[in-house]
Amino acid sequence: MFKRQPWMQRAGEYPRSDREYFGLLTRAVFSAGLGPRVVESRWEGITKAFRELDPAEVSRMTEEDVGRLLADPAVIRNRRKIEAAIANAAEFLELVEEHGAFHDFLETAQEEQDFPGVVALLAGRFAHLGPTSAALFLFSAGWRGGDFKVIDGGGEETAPAVAGQLDQTEAPKQAPGAEQAPALAG
Numbered sequence: 001m002f003k004r005q006p007w008m009q010r011a012g013e014y015p016r017s018d019r020e021y022f023g024l025l026t027r028a029v030f031s032a033g034l035g036p037r038v039v040e041s042r043w044e045g046i047t048k049a050f051r052e053l054d055p056a057e058v059s060r061m062t063e064e065d066v067g068r069l070l071a072d073p074a075v076i077r078n079r080r081k082i083e084a085a086i087a088n089a090a091e092f093l094e095l096v097e098e099h100g101a102f103h104d105f106l107e108t109a110q111e112e113q114d115f116p117g118v119v120a121l122l123a124g125r126f127a128h129l130g131p132t133s134a135a136l137f138l139f140s141a142g143w144r145g146g147d148f149k150v151i152d153g154g155g156e157e158t159a160p161a162v163a164g165q166l167d168q169t170e171a172p173k174q175a176p177g178a179e180q181a182p183a184l185a186g
Contacts (some may be wrong), residue, residue: 005036007043009142014103021102021141022092023053026085028137029128032077038076045074050085055096058089084128090124106143118143 007027015021028048031039039046049069051057069075069082082135083118092102099105108117115138129137138144 002034005040005140007040008140011078011144014142017086018051018055018092018096018102022055022058024140025088025092025137026050026053026058026127027127028133028140029084030078030093031079031083031136032128032130032133034076042074042076045072046076055089057072058086059093061086061089069093080128084126087127088129091127095125099164106138106141109181112154139146 006058009015009024010079015024026046027039027043032040049072052059065133066079066082070079072075075082095105099108107120109121114119119131119134122137123131125128129172130179
């Protein structure tokens with residue numbers, strides 16, 4: 001289950017820039033397997049360390065930067081997540097180049113596929129982003145679909161996770177723990 005956090009967009013209220021989308025995507029990568037408080041406590045450090053989450057700047061980070069980040073106590077020091085964020089910046093920029101904006105890419109994907117299909121598409125394109133993390137990204141960026149339900153007001157705001165609802169033939173096939181970012185150029 002996802003509990004709506006204060007930093008998440010409300011349903012239908014989307015990020016206003018590609019940088020905001022990239023920030024939410026990066027947060028979803030770092031959130032995989034961790035509680036929201038862990039990521040929240042390090043988010044300021046992650047933002048600074050990843051060059052204010054400018055995807056063009058992040059895509060130019062090198063193995064030397066990875067080494068520096070692995071020694072930085074202000075960030076989540078997980079090599080796979082750090083390398084995934086860098087690799088994802090390049091993939092993100094390719095989609096922006098192809099579609100004009102990341103929001104436009106998501107709109108096109110949503111027109112062509114149902115919500116679980118878009119989740120599977122994202123999980124297949126981005127490193128260290130499985131179906132649950134991809135659904136978290138979409139949910140945090142204001143996109144809703146399928147069985148997602150948001151309760152606004154004084155009650156708890158939640159949405160059921162979609163990972164278990166995906167047909168396993170739609171999701172990328174990977175062995176457990178095989179989500180690896182490509183090696184970085186030095």
